[in-house]
Amino acid sequence: TITPREREEIINRHVNITVVRPVDYGLIFRVAAVLVGLIGVAFYMNIRLTKVNAALRESERSKSVLLANLPGMAYRCRYDRQWTLEFVSGGCLALTGYHSEDLLGNRLVAYNDIIAPEDRERVWERWQQAAAAQQPALLEYRIMTAGGEEKWVYERGIVVDSGDDDTPRIEGLIIDITERK
Numbered sequence: 001t002i003t004p005r006e007r008e009e010i011i012n013r014h015v016n017i018t019v020v021r022p023v024d025y026g027l028i029f030r031v032a033a034v035l036v037g038l039i040g041v042a043f044y045m046n047i048r049l050t051k052v053n054a055a056l057r058e059s060e061r062s063k064s065v066l067l068a069n070l071p072g073m074a075y076r077c078r079y080d081r082q083w084t085l086e087f088v089s090g091g092c093l094a095l096t097g098y099h100s101e102d103l104l105g106n107r108l109v110a111y112n113d114i115i116a117p118e119d120r121e122r123v124w125e126r127w128q129q130a131a132a133a134q135q136p137a138l139l140e141y142r143i144m145t146a147g148g149e150e151k152w153v154y155e156r157g158i159v160v161d162s163g164d165d166d167t168p169r170i171e172g173l174i175i176d177i178t179e180r181k
Contacts, residue, residue, distance in 0.1 A: 072175035079131065079159055079168040081124065083111035086169070095153070095176055097146030116142035116150065127170070131159040140177065152181040
């Protein structure tokens with residue numbers, strides 16, 4: 001009375017059939033080789049990045065020491081009529097009587113306001129000539145310090161591309177030459 005299907009089910013419940021598939025060691029070795037290669041590349045990149053970071057730290061340190069010991073102020077400003085400063089070195093206080101933060105972004109005073117009124121137009125024209133010729137500008141003019149003292153300064157800078165917008169920038173150095181004058 002047992003059907004062939006029921007008979008097969010009974011036999012399958014009592015007889016274990018195990019299918020053994022061979023292990024593909026070639027695949028395991030290929031995966032392991034790829035992982036070892038990736039780990040090696042990551043290790044190499046980590047060593048290289050460590051060296052680059054060390055060189056960058058040394059470069060930043062030496063620039064910081066250089067800027068701190070300049071006999072004037074290094075700057076980066078927009079090439080606009082107000083000379084909107086984006087970076088000013090620590091020598092700004094000794095030269096102008098203003099803290100760097102006061103001049104950045106024209107926060108307290110614009111650099112154009114420090115230039116003696118009689119010299120402003122001449123300074124602007126000289127920068128236009130230098131920009132048109134793509135040459136450094138060399139200028140001597142007067143500034144008025146925060147304390148009202150008049151100082152003669154020598155400025156050397158160059159117009160550079162900004163990279164982030166259409167406004168060119170000027171990077172340069174301004175040194176007090178009052179004693180020489």
